[in-house]
Amino acid sequence: VGVDVLCRFTFDLTSIRPGYSVTRMAKSPAPAPLTPAVLHILLALSTEERHGYGIMKQVERESQAKVKMGPGTLYGSLGRMMSAGLIRESDRKVDPAMDDERRIYYQLTALGRKALTAELDRYREVVAVAAEKKLTRNAFADGV
Amino acid sequence: MASDRAIGRYRRWYGRLLRLYPRPFRERFAEPMAQTFTDLARERTDTNRGLLGFALGTFAETAAHILRENMTQLMQTKNYFRWVLVTGAVLAVPALAMALDLGIPDPSSGTAGVNWGPMDFAIIGVLVLGSGLLYEYASTRAGTIAHKAAAGIAVAAGLLLIWVNLAVGMMDVEPGNLMYVLVLVVAIVGAAIGRFEPREASSAMFATAGAHSAVAVIALVAGLGPTLPADAFFVAAWVASGLLFRQASVASASAA
Numbered sequence: 001v002g003v004d005v006l007c008r009f010t011f012d013l014t015s016i017r018p019g020y021s022v023t024r025m026a027k028s029p030a031p032a033p034l035t036p037a038v039l040h041i042l043l044a045l046s047t048e049e050r051h052g053y054g055i056m057k058q059v060e061r062e063s064q065a066k067v068k069m070g071p072g073t074l075y076g077s078l079g080r081m082m083s084a085g086l087i088r089e090s091d092r093k094v095d096p097a098m099d100d101e102r103r104i105y106y107q108l109t110a111l112g113r114k115a116l117t118a119e120l121d122r123y124r125e126v127v128a129v130a131a132e133k134k135l136t137r138n139a140f141a142d143g144v
Numbered sequence: 145m146a147s148d149r150a151i152g153r154y155r156r157w158y159g160r161l162l163r164l165y166p167r168p169f170r171e172r173f174a175e176p177m178a179q180t181f182t183d184l185a186r187e188r189t190d191t192n193r194g195l196l197g198f199a200l201g202t203f204a205e206t207a208a209h210i211l212r213e214n215m216t217q218l219m220q221t222k223n224y225f226r227w228v229l230v231t232g233a234v235l236a237v238p239a240l241a242m243a244l245d246l247g248i249p250d251p252s253s254g255t256a257g258v259n260w261g262p263m264d265f266a267i268i269g270v271l272v273l274g275s276g277l278l279y280e281y282a283s284t285r286a287g288t289i290a291h292k293a294a295a296g297i298a299v300a301a302g303l304l305l306i307w308v309n310l311a312v313g314m315m316d317v318e319p320g321n322l323m324y325v326l327v328l329v330v331a332i333v334g335a336a337i338g339r340f341e342p343r344e345a346s347s348a349m350f351a352t353a354g355a356h357s358a359v360a361v362i363a364l365v366a367g368l369g370p371t372l373p374a375d376a377f378f379v380a381a382w383v384a385s386g387l388l389f390r391q392a393s394v395a396s397a398s399a400a
Contacts, residue, residue: 052176053183071180072209075173104176
């Protein structure tokens with residue numbers, strides 16, 4: 001039992017998808033779901049390459065400030081996403097709008113775009129099923 | 145400007161915290177993380193918000209992830225399972241001795257031989273497993289065999305010192321054994337401050353050898369028990385660890 005718990009803990013720690021390890025992910029991009037942090041980072045990078053602070057701010061904007069990542073969460077996710085081949089470092093180093101310090105920019109890879117597309121398709125399917133069932137925002141407001 | 149100085153100060157502390165990440169992660173992300181920290185701090189000061197709360201929150205969040213990354217790296221090496229097996233093997237010895245009624249009877253305690261309670265198994269289990277994982281953690285930061293050997297000797301000496309004191313006590317007088325806790329505090333705090341980097345760890349081990357020697361002298365002068373042979377063994381272990389850390393430090397300096 002102890003070993004099983006340890007193994008499950010390991011997969012939880014190393015996953016970018018619940019239940020999927022980075023190494024398994026790199027070999028075969030399983031369809032879904034991505035963790036919320038990974039999904040938001042992929043979305044933030046979908047329009048342009050960004051540095052760490054830029055990703056944080058974009059995620060904050062796109063989530064109406066509901067998702068705020070600290071540096072630990074952000075760079076931990078970036079590390080796992082790079083290992084999984086979803087993103088890579090870009091050659092761009094300087095943000096003229098901020099200062100002249102060297103920054104590392106990140107951009108989506110083809111695999112990252114594919115994973116994002118698959119994840120968004122999954123969300124669309126879920127929303128379509130909910131619409132079919134006529135599940136509105138207040139569907140359970142009366143506690144039924 | 146005052147805010148720039150404050151940001152610089154917090155960034156330095158944050159940089160020190162980032163050194164606790166596993167080496168591969170640190171080499172890849174420490175600099176951009178420090179840069180992001182500075183960006184966030186500037187955003188705070190630009191909007192006239194305080195830095196202290198932000199810094200404490202970010203330090204706590206990052207510390208949690210440092211623990212997580214170290215755990216992840218430890219688990220990925222699969223070496224932790226080796227220590228689970230070692231711990232099981234160590235605990236199996238007294239368990240078997242009790243089951244088979246082996247061991248030397250101890251008339252003073254009235255026991256027929258080995259007589260471990262659940263708490264004994266738990267304490268020794270945690271000690272052995274914890275020491276093994278600590279060694280694995282130190283090994284992840286090691287680039288040479290000397291570095292690994294130094295960490296191994298230090299961890300083994302610490303484990304043995306705790307075990308001996310818990311089992312029988314180095315000294316005849318019980319409060320006297322608490323002095324060995326100070327020896328371990330010197331070793332652990334010194335190694336932690338130095339983040340198991342060879343040069344700092346070397347100094348920590350020599351300081352530990354000094355502290356242990358001082359305890360040995362006090363025990364000798366105060367007649368607290370025949371601890372000299374055991375103390376000499378431990379001092380030799382601390383010194384050996386210190387020398388190996390020093391050798392690893394020289395090797396890594398020349399490699400750089």
